[in-house]
Amino acid sequence: MIAVAITGASGPILGIRLVEELLNSGQTVYAVVSDAAWSVIGHELSYKKTGPSPLASLLKNRGKTAGLKLLKEFDSHDLFSPLASGSTPFEALVVAPCSMKTLSAAANGYADSLITRACDVALKEKRKLILVPRETPLSSIHLGNMLKLSRAGAVILPPVMGFYSRPETIGEMVDFVTGKVLNLLGIKHSLFTGWDEQVSRGAPRPDKRKAA
Numbered sequence: 001m002i003a004v005a006i007t008g009a010s011g012p013i014l015g016i017r018l019v020e021e022l023l024n025s026g027q028t029v030y031a032v033v034s035d036a037a038w039s040v041i042g043h044e045l046s047y048k049k050t051g052p053s054p055l056a057s058l059l060k061n062r063g064k065t066a067g068l069k070l071l072k073e074f075d076s077h078d079l080f081s082p083l084a085s086g087s088t089p090f091e092a093l094v095v096a097p098c099s100m101k102t103l104s105a106a107a108n109g110y111a112d113s114l115i116t117r118a119c120d121v122a123l124k125e126k127r128k129l130i131l132v133p134r135e136t137p138l139s140s141i142h143l144g145n146m147l148k149l150s151r152a153g154a155v156i157l158p159p160v161m162g163f164y165s166r167p168e169t170i171g172e173m174v175d176f177v178t179g180k181v182l183n184l185l186g187i188k189h190s191l192f193t194g195w196d197e198q199v200s201r202g203a204p205r206p207d208k209r210k211a212a
């Protein structure tokens with residue numbers, strides 16, 4: 001079981017696509033969306049939080065119906081949720097996107113919500129914690145928090161594009177980052193063509209490419 005948290009940084013689509021792909025690959029997903037994330041979802045995706053299972057409703061609205069039984073969502077204030085305890089055997093927690101506020105809380109053990117508590121649990125239990133921080137530019141405080149988390153065992157995976165996959169749409173760029181997270185989780189995907197495959201298919205060397 002993989003836990004996914006979506007926080008109020010720009011780019012909640014990164015967490016949403018990740019949940020969709022995890023469900024597609026048959027994973028059970030425990031998901032938490034912060035209040036701020038719902039505000040950003042409202043702004044960036046023109047979607048209003050609705051119903052008792054708001055993330056499932058959002059996924060249905062995007063046309064996703066298969067695999068929704070594998071999705072369990074929890075209120076971000078519910079510290080009685082399974083994700084608040086190390087005795088719940090989640091394999092990994094991905095925070096995508098991760099706001100600088102949640103990053104700071106995770107770096108300092110400030111477990112005031114289900115998301116920050118789950119980060120704390122992942123670190124103390126030495127489970128995989130993958131953070132997808134979104135901010136630019138980064139202050140030395142942000143960078144210091146990332147270094148602290150990296151040293152504590154977290155993986156910092158900023159949503160930085162690799163242009164070798166030659167993305168043409170925002171969807172392809174989102175899928176590139178989603179694929180990078182899935183790679184770290186050891187889950188097979190076909191969201192982008194890895195460089196090794198591009199080379200084996202004969203990716204042209206710069207000197208053989210036509211001038212643009």
Ligand SMILES: Cc1cc2nc3c(=O)[nH]c(=O)nc-3n(C[C@H](O)[C@H](O)[C@H](O)COP(=O)(O)O)c2cc1C
Nearest residue numbers: 007008009010034036037043099100101102134135
């Ligand atoms: C439209 C919008 C975009 C935002 N983008 C970012 C961002 O990219 N990175 C960030 O760290 N905070 C961003 N924020 C601020 C966070 O939402 C805010 O710090 C919030 O308290 C984070 O709470 P959470 O970590 O509990 O979700 C944004 C806020 C809004 C309204």
